Amino acid sequence: MKKAANNKIQSIVRACRIILAMIEADSNTRQSQKMYYRMLLQYYTRLRDARENGQFIAAHTVFFPAEILLAMDIIPMHTETTTWMTSLFTGECGEILAAGARLGMATEICAPHRGMAGAFASGALPRPDVMVWSNMVCDNTAKSGELVMDICGCPGFFIDRPFKDSGLEKTYMAGEIRDMIAFLEDKSGKKMDYDRLSTIVERMDRQIELTRQVNELRKNVPTPFSPLGFLELLTIDYLFPGQPESIEYLETLKAELEEMVKQKKGAIPKERFRLMTLFIPPMYLMSFLEKLSVESGAVSVIEPFFTFWGEGRLDASRPVEAVVEKAYMIPETRMYGPLGESALEAIKKCAREWKVDGAVYYADVGCRHSCATIKLFKDALAEVDVPVLTIDCDVVDQTVTSEEEVRDKMERFFELLEDR
Amino acid sequence: MYDHQNKHNSQPRYTPLKTLEVFKAVNRSFPHTDEINHIHDQGGKVFGWLCTYVPEEILHAAGILPVRITGYDRETDLDDGNAYLYMNNCSFSRSCLQMGLTKEYAFLDGVVGGSTCDGARRLFDLWRQYIGTPFHHVLTVPRKYTENAHSLYLAEVEMFKTHLEDHLEIKITDEELMGSIELYNQTRSLLRELYNHRKKPNPPISGSEVMEVLDACFRMPKESFNHHLKKLLQELDGSQNAYSGRARLMLSGSVLANPDFISSIEQQGGLVVADELCTSTRYWGDMVEVQPGEPPLKALARRYLNNYPCARMFPSEERFRRIIETAREFKVDGVISEIIRYCVPYSHDLPLLTKRLADINIPVLSIDLEYGSSGSGQIATRVQAFLEMIEAKK
Numbered sequence: 001m002k003k004a005a006n007n008k009i010q011s012i013v014r015a016c017r018i019i020l021a022m023i024e025a026d027s028n029t030r031q032s033q034k035m036y037y038r039m040l041l042q043y044y045t046r047l048r049d050a051r052e053n054g055q056f057i058a059a060h061t062v063f064f065p066a067e068i069l070l071a072m073d074i075i076p077m078h079t080e081t082t083t084w085m086t087s088l089f090t091g092e093c094g095e096i097l098a099a100g101a102r103l104g105m106a107t108e109i110c111a112p113h114r115g116m117a118g119a120f121a122s123g124a125l126p127r128p129d130v131m132v133w134s135n136m137v138c139d140n141t142a143k144s145g146e147l148v149m150d151i152c153g154c155p156g157f158f159i160d161r162p163f164k165d166s167g168l169e170k171t172y173m174a175g176e177i178r179d180m181i182a183f184l185e186d187k188s189g190k191k192m193d194y195d196r197l198s199t200i201v202e203r204m205d206r207q208i209e210l211t212r213q214v215n216e217l218r219k220n221v222p223t224p225f226s227p228l229g230f231l232e233l234l235t236i237d238y239l240f241p242g243q244p245e246s247i248e249y250l251e252t253l254k255a256e257l258e259e260m261v262k263q264k265k266g267a268i269p270k271e272r273f274r275l276m277t278l279f280i281p282p283m284y285l286m287s288f289l290e291k292l293s294v295e296s297g298a299v300s301v302i303e304p305f306f307t308f309w310g311e312g313r314l315d316a317s318r319p320v321e322a323v324v325e326k327a328y329m330i331p332e333t334r335m336y337g338p339l340g341e342s343a344l345e346a347i348k349k350c351a352r353e354w355k356v357d358g359a360v361y362y363a364d365v366g367c368r369h370s371c372a373t374i375k376l377f378k379d380a381l382a383e384v385d386v387p388v389l390t391i392d393c394d395v396v397d398q399t400v401t402s403e404e405e406v407r408d409k410m411e412r413f414f415e416l417l418e419d420r
Numbered sequence: 421m422y423d424h425q426n427k428h429n430s431q432p433r434y435t436p437l438k439t440l441e442v443f444k445a446v447n448r449s450f451p452h453t454d455e456i457n458h459i460h461d462q463g464g465k466v467f468g469w470l471c472t473y474v475p476e477e478i479l480h481a482a483g484i485l486p487v488r489i490t491g492y493d494r495e496t497d498l499d500d501g502n503a504y505l506y507m508n509n510c511s512f513s514r515s516c517l518q519m520g521l522t523k524e525y526a527f528l529d530g531v532v533g534g535s536t537c538d539g540a541r542r543l544f545d546l547w548r549q550y551i552g553t554p555f556h557h558v559l560t561v562p563r564k565y566t567e568n569a570h571s572l573y574l575a576e577v578e579m580f581k582t583h584l585e586d587h588l589e590i591k592i593t594d595e596e597l598m599g600s601i602e603l604y605n606q607t608r609s610l611l612r613e614l615y616n617h618r619k620k621p622n623p624p625i626s627g628s629e630v631m632e633v634l635d636a637c638f639r640m641p642k643e644s645f646n647h648h649l650k651k652l653l654q655e656l657d658g659s660q661n662a663y664s665g666r667a668r669l670m671l672s673g674s675v676l677a678n679p680d681f682i683s684s685i686e687q688q689g690g691l692v693v694a695d696e697l698c699t700s701t702r703y704w705g706d707m708v709e710v711q712p713g714e715p716p717l718k719a720l721a722r723r724y725l726n727n728y729p730c731a732r733m734f735p736s737e738e739r740f741r742r743i744i745e746t747a748r749e750f751k752v753d754g755v756i757s758e759i760i761r762y763c764v765p766y767s768h769d770l771p772l773l774t775k776r777l778a779d780i781n782i783p784v785l786s787i788d789l790e791y792g793s794s795g796s797g798q799i800a801t802r803v804q805a806f807l808e809m810i811e812a813k814k
Contacts, residue, residue, distance in 0.1 A: 104771035106788065108762050135563060139538045139732065142563065143768035146736050150772060158734045162572065163535030163560045172562070172572045338558065339545040363506070368762050371506035372513075372542035376549060 008086045008096070008124040009048045015089030016041040032253035036232045039249065043239050044085070050075040051126055056188040059120075059128035059152075061144060063136035063330060064159065065323045067204060067241050068181060071197035072190045077128055079148075080141075081238050083115040086124070087396040088283040096124050097397060103147070110366030111397040113140045120151045130187050131156035132180060136327060137336050138369040157183040164338060165328045173324045181320075194319060202316040204242035204326065208309050210250035211237075215307060217257040219354050222266025223274065223301045224257040227293030228286065229267070230277065230300055233307045237330075272297030273417050276351060276359040276386070278305065278377060279370055282393045288403045296414050302354040304347045305335040335373060344380040351384045358417045359388045360410075364395050387420075389413040434661050439652035440629055443636035450639045451487070451524055459485050459641075460527060465588070468525060468553070470516075470533035471540050472698045472727065473561045475720045477600040477708070478581050479532070480642065481592045488638030489525065490699075491515030492792045493677035504546050510539030511761040511791035512675050517543055520551045530555030530587070532580070537732050537765055555587050563734045565726060574721040581717065597716040601708045603642050610649045611637070611704040614656075618693045619750055622662035627671070627692025631679035634699055665691025667753040667810040672696040672743060672773070674760040675791065684795025685756065688803045694750035696743050702728045705742075731765035739769065740776045747782055753810045755784045756803070760791040783809065 020037045023029040055075045062080045069076045087093040100118030119125040135142035149156040159176045162169035181192045240246040277300040310329040314322040334343045378388045394400040468489040479486040500521040501514030531553045533544040559576045562569035666689035705728035710719040729739045759766045774784045785806040
C-alpha cells in the first residue's frame with residue numbers, strides 16, 4: 001500500500017468541510033462554533049498543503065509552545081490532536097493503532113502516542129522536517145519524539161520542562177527554549193522574529209483572559225455554553241495559541257454567551273445537572289455524548305484541568321520567559337504537576353463556584369498519570385459533597401468502551417444525582 | 421535447576437555460599453530487620469528513598485539509615501494500591517503504595533523521591549497525602565546532561581541537603597559527606613568485583629543469587645553490607661562453583677527485585693550474567709569522583725545525573741550505548757527486556773533498543789510482567805523458545 005494513500009489529513013479536511021457545510025446552513029448553530037470549524041479546516045488545509053507550498057513543518061507534542069513555531073513562520077503539526085481528530089472525524093484510528101503495534105509499541109503506551117507513531121510509520125501523517133517535543137505532560141510525551149525522529153528520519157529537539165516551578169527551574173526552561181530556537185533557525189533557515197513572538201504572547205495573554213471571562217459566564221444558571229463546548233476552548237489553545245483567529249472566536253463566543261445570560265437562556269433546553277469534567281471524553285463518542293447531555297439535561301460547566309487557567313499574566317516584553325510562564329499556568333499542570341494542596345483546593349473551589357452537582361472522570365485507561373489522581377480528586381470532591389462518576393474509556397481506542405456502557409453508567413449516575 | 425559445568429556428573433559441583441545466607445536473611449525479614457529495629461531502638465532515623473537519582477550519601481552523612489522503598493519482591497494482592505493508584509498505574513508504584521498503606525513502612529522517618537517518572541511522582545503524591553511520613557522531599561531531576569541541567573540538579577541537591585538539615589536541626593559537613601562518598605564508593609567497587617565474577621565463562625554465582633545481594637544492599641547499613649560482601653567475594657575466589665547455561669543472557673528494563681524471576685529464567689537453562697536495571701548496574705555502575713578542591717556535593721550531583729541512565733533520560737542513545745557496552749563486556753548472547761506492567765519509559769525505548777541490539781546481532785526477548793512476579797509458565801515457554809533460537813544461531 002502506498003504511504004500517501006493513507007494520508008489522514010485529507011480525511012480530516014474532508015470531514016471538516018462536510019460538517020462546516022451542514023452547520024453553515026443551520027441558523028441555530030452558534031456563530032463561534034462555525035468559526036471553530038473554519039479554524040480546524042484552515043489548520044488542516046494548511047498542513048495538507050504545506051509540503052506542496054514548500055513550507056517547513058514541525059511536528060510537536062501536546063502543550064509544546066507552538067507560539068515559537070508560529071513566530072518563526074513554521075507550520076506546526078500537533079501530533080496528539082491530529083490523532084484525536086482522526087478518531088473524531090474519520091473513525092479510522094484502528095488502522096494507525098495497528099501500525100503502532102507493528103512497530104513494537106506496547107499497550108503500556110497510551111493510544112494517542114501509539115497512534116501517533118503508527119500514523120507516521122504508515123504515512124497517515126506527513127513526514128515533518130523536524131520533531132520538537134517536551135515532557136510537559138507525561139512520560140509518553142517525553143519519550144515519543146525519538147521514535148518519530150527514527151521513523152521519519154528527521155532531526156529533533158526535546159524541551160526539558162522541570163517538574164516544579166521555582167525561579168531556577170523557569171530559568172532552566174527558558175534556556176531550553178532559546179536552545180530550541182537556535183536549533184529551529186539552523187534547520188529551517190528561518191530567523192526568530194521576536195517582535196512577532198511578543199505580539200503572539202500579548203494575544204495569548206488576551207486569549208487566557210477571554211477564556212477566564214467565558215468561564216465566568218458559565219457560572220450562570222442555566223449555563224449558556226454547550227455541554228461539551230469546552231473542547232473548543234481546549235483545541236484553539238492547542239492549535240491556535242495567540243493567533244488572531246482565537247481572539248476573534250473567543251470574543252464572538254463571549255458575546256454570544258453574554259446575550260444568552262441576558263435572556264436567561266441555557267445551552268440545553270432543561271438544565272438538570274451541572275457537571276465538572278475531569279478528563280477528555282472519548283473522541284469517537286462525541287456526538288453520542290452531546291445527544292445524551294441534551295436528553296438528560298446534563299452539562300459540563302467547568303473543567304479544572306482543561307479550561308480553568310491558573311492565576312497570572314504573560315509579559316509580552318519578555319516573550320521567551322512568558323512562554324515559560326504559560327507552561328506553568330496551563331490548567332493541565334494542576335493535574336500533571338506536583339499534586340499539592342493548591343491543586344486539591346482548586347478543584348474544590350471550582351465545585352463550589354460553578355455550583356457543580358456531580359463530576360465525571362473519563363478515566364482514559366491509557367493515561368496512567370491522570371488515572372492515579374482519581375482517588376485524590378474523589379476524596380477532595382467528597383469534602384464539598386460532589387459525587388464522582390468514573391468511566392473507564394480511551395480517548396481514541398474504540399475497543400475499550402461502548403455507547404451502551406457509557407449510557408448505562410451515565411443514566412445511573414444521573415439517577416443518583418436526582419435522588420440527592 | 422540449570423546446568424553446571426560438570427552437568428554430566430551424577431553429583432553436580434555446587435557448594436552453597438555461606439555469606440549469601442546473611443543477605444537472604446535480611447531480605448526475608450525486611451522491612452523488620454534486626455539492624456533497622458536496632459537503629460530505631462537507639463533513637464536513630466531511617467529514611468526511605470524511591471529512585472536511583474536520590475543521592476543516598478547525603479542521607480548517610482546526616483546519620484540516617486537510607487533504605488530503598490522496593491514494594492513487595494514477591495507476588496501479592498495489591499488491592500489498596502490498585503484502589504488508590506488505579507489499576508493502570510505502574511505495578512512497582514502500586515506495590516510500594518500497598519506496603520505503605522498497610523503500614524509496613526510505618527517505621528520510616530522520611531521519604532525522598534525524584535521527579536523521575538510518572539509512576540514515581542504519583543506514588544509520591546499519594547504517599548504524602550495518605551501515609552503521612554514526617555519528612556518528604558522530591559528532587560527535580562532534569563532529563564538532560566547539559567551544563568544547565570547539571571547546574572539545576574546541583575541546586576536541587578543543595579536544596580535537599582538544606583531541607584534535611586533544617587528538618588533534623590543539624591549541619592552536614594563536607595567531611596561527613598566525603599566519608600559517606602568513600603563508603604558508598606567502596607560498595608560500588610565491591611559490587612564491580614562481584615560482577616567481574618559474572619564475566620567468567622562459568623561464573624561461580626548465579627543471576628538470582630546476585631539479586632539477593634543487591635536487594636540486601638538497599639536494606640542494610642552500607643558498613644555491614646560491605647563487610648559481608650567482602651566475605652562473599654573471598655568465598656567466591658575460592659569457590660569451585662561454575663554455572664553454565666544454554667546462552668549468556670542480560671536482563672534489561674524496569675525495576676526488578678524478585679530473585680525468583682531470575683531463577684525462573686535460569687531454570688530454563690539461561691545463564692543470567694549481566695543486567696541493566698535500576699536495582700543493579702544503574703544503581704552502582706558509576707563511582708563518585710571528587711576532583712581536588714571540589715565541593716563533595718558538586719561531585720555527587722554530577723555522578724547522579726551522569727550515572728548509567730534510566731529510560732527517562734534524553735537522549736536515549738546514551739542508555740543504548742551503555743547497554744551495548746555492557747552486553748559486549750559480559751559477552752551476552754541475548755537480552756531479556758523485562759517491562760513491568762504500565763511502565764511507560766521502558767516501553768517507549770523498546771522498539772529502538774531492539775533495533776540497536778539487532779544491529780550487533782543480539783536478539784531481544786520482551787517480557788511484560790507484574791512487579792514482584794516470579795515468572796509463569798508462559799514466561800518459561802517464551803524463554804525456552806528464545807534460548808532455542810539463540811542456540812540455533814550459534
